[in-house]
Amino acid sequence: MAPVPMPSALTFELLAKCSVTKARAATLHLPHGPVPLPIFMPVATQASLKGLTPDQLADTGCRLCLNNTYHLGLKPGQATLEAVGGAHKLQAWPHNILTADSTGSFQMVSLLKLAQVTEEGVRFLSPHDGTPMLLTPEHSISLQNTIGSDIIMQLDDVIATTSPDHARMLEAMQRSVRWLDRCIDAHAHPERQNLFCIIQGGLDLELRRQCTAEMVARDTPGIAIGGLSGGEAKDAYCRVVDTCTGLLPEKKPRYVMGVGYPEDLVVSVALGADMFDCVWPTRTARFGNAITAHGVLNLRNATYATDFRAIEPGCQCPCCRPADAKPPGLGLTRAYIYHVTAKETAGAHLLTMHNVHYQLDLMRRARDAILQDRYPAFVREFFAALYAGDRGKYPEWAVVALRGVGVDLLRE
Amino acid sequence: MTQPARLDQLPPEMLDFALLKTTGTLAARLGRLSLPGRSNILTPAFLGNTSRGVLPHISPDNFRKLVELEGVYMALEDFVEKHPQKTPPILQFDVPDPLRRFVALPKDTLVVLGARRQPPIATPMSNTNAEVTLSTSVGFRSISSEYYTAAVRKLQPDIVVGLADIPYGQESIGLKRKDKMSDRTESWLRDLIAKRASIEQGDPRFSIFAPILPIDRDLQSWYLEHLVDDMVDQISGVAIYDAYLLDDLPDELHALPRLSCHMPASPQELLRQISLGMDLFTIPFISSATDAGISLDFTFPAPQSAESDSTPRRSLGVDMWLAEHAVAVTPLTEGCACYACTQHHRAYIQHLLSAKEMLGWLLLQLHNHAVLSSFFAGVRASIAAGTFDADVAAFEAFYEPALPAKTGQGPRVRGYQFQSADHGHAARKNPKAFRSLDELAKLKAMHGQQPNRKPQMQDVIDDEALVGLVQMEGVDPAVQLESLKVEDADGDDKA
Numbered sequence: 001m002a003p004v005p006m007p008s009a010l011t012f013e014l015l016a017k018c019s020v021t022k023a024r025a026a027t028l029h030l031p032h033g034p035v036p037l038p039i040f041m042p043v044a045t046q047a048s049l050k051g052l053t054p055d056q057l058a059d060t061g062c063r064l065c066l067n068n069t070y071h072l073g074l075k076p077g078q079a080t081l082e083a084v085g086g087a088h089k090l091q092a093w094p095h096n097i098l099t100a101d102s103t104g105s106f107q108m109v110s111l112l113k114l115a116q117v118t119e120e121g122v123r124f125l126s127p128h129d130g131t132p133m134l135l136t137p138e139h140s141i142s143l144q145n146t147i148g149s150d151i152i153m154q155l156d157d158v159i160a161t162t163s164p165d166h167a168r169m170l171e172a173m174q175r176s177v178r179w180l181d182r183c184i185d186a187h188a189h190p191e192r193q194n195l196f197c198i199i200q201g202g203l204d205l206e207l208r209r210q211c212t213a214e215m216v217a218r219d220t221p222g223i224a225i226g227g228l229s230g231g232e233a234k235d236a237y238c239r240v241v242d243t244c245t246g247l248l249p250e251k252k253p254r255y256v257m258g259v260g261y262p263e264d265l266v267v268s269v270a271l272g273a274d275m276f277d278c279v280w281p282t283r284t285a286r287f288g289n290a291i292t293a294h295g296v297l298n299l300r301n302a303t304y305a306t307d308f309r310a311i312e313p314g315c316q317c318p319c320c321r322p323a324d325a326k327p328p329g330l331g332l333t334r335a336y337i338y339h340v341t342a343k344e345t346a347g348a349h350l351l352t353m354h355n356v357h358y359q360l361d362l363m364r365r366a367r368d369a370i371l372q373d374r375y376p377a378f379v380r381e382f383f384a385a386l387y388a389g390d391r392g393k394y395p396e397w398a399v400v401a402l403r404g405v406g407v408d409l410l411r412e
Numbered sequence: 413m414t415q416p417a418r419l420d421q422l423p424p425e426m427l428d429f430a431l432l433k434t435t436g437t438l439a440a441r442l443g444r445l446s447l448p449g450r451s452n453i454l455t456p457a458f459l460g461n462t463s464r465g466v467l468p469h470i471s472p473d474n475f476r477k478l479v480e481l482e483g484v485y486m487a488l489e490d491f492v493e494k495h496p497q498k499t500p501p502i503l504q505f506d507v508p509d510p511l512r513r514f515v516a517l518p519k520d521t522l523v524v525l526g527a528r529r530q531p532p533i534a535t536p537m538s539n540t541n542a543e544v545t546l547s548t549s550v551g552f553r554s555i556s557s558e559y560y561t562a563a564v565r566k567l568q569p570d571i572v573v574g575l576a577d578i579p580y581g582q583e584s585i586g587l588k589r590k591d592k593m594s595d596r597t598e599s600w601l602r603d604l605i606a607k608r609a610s611i612e613q614g615d616p617r618f619s620i621f622a623p624i625l626p627i628d629r630d631l632q633s634w635y636l637e638h639l640v641d642d643m644v645d646q647i648s649g650v651a652i653y654d655a656y657l658l659d660d661l662p663d664e665l666h667a668l669p670r671l672s673c674h675m676p677a678s679p680q681e682l683l684r685q686i687s688l689g690m691d692l693f694t695i696p697f698i699s700s701a702t703d704a705g706i707s708l709d710f711t712f713p714a715p716q717s718a719e720s721d722s723t724p725r726r727s728l729g730v731d732m733w734l735a736e737h738a739v740a741v742t743p744l745t746e747g748c749a750c751y752a753c754t755q756h757h758r759a760y761i762q763h764l765l766s767a768k769e770m771l772g773w774l775l776l777q778l779h780n781h782a783v784l785s786s787f788f789a790g791v792r793a794s795i796a797a798g799t800f801d802a803d804v805a806a807f808e809a810f811y812e813p814a815l816p817a818k819t820g821q822g823p824r825v826r827g828y829q830f831q832s833a834d835h836g837h838a839a840r841k842n843p844k845a846f847r848s849l850d851e852l853a854k855l856k857a858m859h860g861q862q863p864n865r866k867p868q869m870q871d872v873i874d875d876e877a878l879v880g881l882v883q884m885e886g887v888d889p890a891v892q893l894e895s896l897k898v899e900d901a902d903g904d905d906k907a
Contacts, residue, residue, distance in 0.1 A: 007759065044762075046764075046767040046769055047760075047763065047767075047769075048764055048767070048769040048770075048771040048772075049771075050769070050770060050771075051469075051754075051769070051770030051771050051774060052753070052771065053771065053774065053775075054472070054755070055477075055755075056473070056758075071767075075763060075766060075767050076738060076759070076763040076766075080738050080739050080759065080763070081623075083739035083741075083759075084739060084741055084757075084759050084760075090759065090760055091760060091765065092755050092756050092760070106455075107714065128592075162513070238458070272522070277657055291618075305501045306501045306504050307505075308505055308507075318473050319473075320614075323516070325512070330472050330473055330516040331513070331516060332516055333500075333505075333514070334503050335463075335505065335514070335516065336514055336516070338501075339464060339491075339501070339502075339514075340464055340466060342465060343464055343549060344464050344466050344468065344469075345468070345469050345470040345773065345774075345823060346466045346468070346469060346470060346472075346768045348770065349471040349474075349770070350471050350472075353471075353473075
């Protein structure tokens with residue numbers, strides 16, 4: 001199919017490139033305001049970020065969050081979204097929204113064999129009443145047009161990266177390209193919503209290269225690398241990201257879907273990725289886990305019952321910032337989080353705020369480092385803090401991946 | 413009436429209660445509770461009823477930004493679960509004003525501390541001469557009067573409710589037991605006063621509210637006599653456990669502020685207590701309405717109704733679970749100035765409840781507290797204007813007598829929030845999340861982004877991803893192919 005020139009509702013302003021790694025700093029101008037890249041996007045699956053008000057979410061620094069197309073299509077449903085005037089109005093969020101449905105729910109559904117993928121679309125049973133449903137690329141785009149999100153994602157055919165079935169992998173990759181064409185055709189508001197393609201191809205680098213070439217030719221405003229973080233080995237993940245970013249145009253945002261842990265973000269940025277999303281920071285918050293520069297603390301552990309330090313001393317989130325700071329924070333202690341976590345919903349709200357702030361702040365600091373062209377030093381500092389300076393504990397995959405872009409963590 | 417002369421005779425950190433208007437002994441009254449450093453509280457008023465130090469669903473930052481409350485009630489039993497095996501953490505928090513700092517309460521919010529939550533949960537063990545039984549999140553514990561006093565001294569609340577010996581959950585109480593109630597309460601209060609006297613000049617002191625037991629005056633006369641004769645100068649208020657015994661209150665205690673420990677079930681009951689001269693309340697029905705998904709919807713005085721007597725009475729709340737709100741882009745209550753009503757609409761709140769998103773409860777909780785704040789402002793204005801009795805009558809005629817019944821599902825209920833006696837026979841408190849082990853194992857295997865990579869993720873069920881999978885178990889998609897309906901008619905022939 002011939003490439004269709006596509007209008008874009010974004011401007012990608014590249015500000016700096018790391019002189020060693022493939023890391024980039026940019027500002028992405030979206031319909032609801034600019035966002036800094038690299039960026040972590042928290043996942044407000046059902047149009048709400050786990051108990052936080054839109055104001056609290058904005059206070060963490062977030063200007064771009066995710067909603068899940070599939071979930072919003074079920075609840076509140078397209079008719080309601082239409083009546084209310086889209087997802088921004090539904091949740092009173094004045095900033096940007098990205099809608100996706102492939103990383104989480106659909107992948108799960110297909111893995112569970114609860115859905116069937118055909119050329120038409122994805123067949124599954126409505127969780128409400130068990131009636132058979134068919135989600136097509138056209139329907140997905142129509143739903144996202146109604147949602148009114150600033151970035152919309154194509155419907156893609158995702159199978160587990162770990163699948164040994166090469167023929168099926170090839171089919172999924174090629175189908176995703178065909179579905180992208182259907183999505184482009186169906187897209188009603190290219191002037192105000194940015195459609196991103198999703199590169200598939202599992203862990204097969206050749207398939208990824210083919211898919212990348214096909215999709216780049218279609219010239220969508222942004223490009224996502226999909227199908228990852230489904231249980232594959234981290235080194236395989238890094239090779240895919242590295243391969244794809246190597247083939248992508250410089251002047252477009254690159255979004256790696258479903259990632260993740262702080263070390264994943266730091267390494268993926270070095271490999272040239274700009275945007276990330278993951279439910280882990282907010283989900284783990286509800287289980288009492290706080291993300292810090294020195295690792296994850298499970299604040300439900302009794303040792304924290306009498307730990308009167310801040311969750312992470314020096315952290316500037318509203319929970320950790322001391323009460324006498326300017327502007328004043330809450331000055332909460334680990335002991336207090338222990339006291340309320342998993343017992344009061346407010347405990348979950350507090351840790352959610354802290355964790356989202358941590359992820360956003362990590363990307364902010366990464367961006368500053370890239371702008372000052374000291375990203376390799378930033379990466380070293382990050383791993384040194386996370387593993388308390390013990391290089392023996394550095395994960396092999398991260399060492400290898402970073403070595404590939406010119407940073408040897410094990411040598412000064 | 414007002415006693416401004418007393419003010420300058422008091423030590424600087426003492427609580428002052430000025431009666432601004434009284435209309436008789438058993439009648440509504442206006443007052444002002446003031447304590448240096450804290451917001452003045454105009455009474456009648458209500459305190460935020462906290463659970464584990466937070467107003468349920470409202471994190472401390474939101475409490476500061478979005479809630480207008482001058483005071484809160486906290487229960488010691490929410491903080492002492494490891495007692496006596498371990499010193500409760502909060503008692504090891506070595507900073508000035510540890511309770512307030514621990515829960516990040518603003519400096520100007522008045523803190524009233526009692527032993528038990530409001531309402532308290534009945535305990536299987538009874539109180540003894542020396543000890544009161546508490547219900548903590550990890551089980552039942554007993555504390556002595558000495559322990560209570562020491563804890564209170566350490567935690568530095570503004571007001572402490574003296575220990576009361578009340579056998580909660582007992583259907584009927586024998587005469588002898590009632591005697592004991594009065595004896596024990598008397599000796600515990602005496603103890604609290606004596607211990608406070610030992611606090612050195614300059615160290616933070618707390619004010620004491622004396623419990624008035626839910627038994628006839630004759631049966632606690634010995635206690636009340638001592639209260640009036642020996643302790644009246646040492647107490648700053650009374651905590652009333654049965655509002656309908658207010659006429660038994662000795663005259664000498666009339667000028668003191670009255671905290672109701674008699675939980676009102678409805679706004680009408682609140683009004684009845686106010687009309688008997690009650691000043692301060694904790695109102696558990698606010699949070700229970702929130703948890704039930706009910707948006708409170710009443711004002712005092714009631715709106716002027718031009719309608720005839722035959723029109724049905726208005727409901728006190730709106731069940732936000734109902735699908736009829738799904739596309740309503742209107743506030744919970746027209747004209748309400750709360751965060752939920754000014755920033756969001758019914759459609760979103762209905763969506764949040766049905767999607768079981770925590771934000772739904774936060775927004776309802778903010779709104780429901782705002783409704784009560786306005787209600788109390790209306791009550792005070794009505795008393796000041798001298799129209800209170802008529803306004804109460806109009807309110808009772810205008811609204812249904814009880815809050816609407818719960819239809820939707822609330823947040824997960826925790827053990828310290830319900831009667832342990834219910835364990836044996838009552839229905840499940842929380843719906844069953846999973847069915848067979850098989851299913852659970854399968855779901856576990858599929859959850860999360862990197863199965864089994866991190867131990868803390870192994871047991872985590874992906875609650876987001878599970879939405880949509882429920883009830884799809886065991887259905888063979890192939891079987892259903894015949895009856896498939898195509899959702900998108902345009903899409904089926906473009907390949």
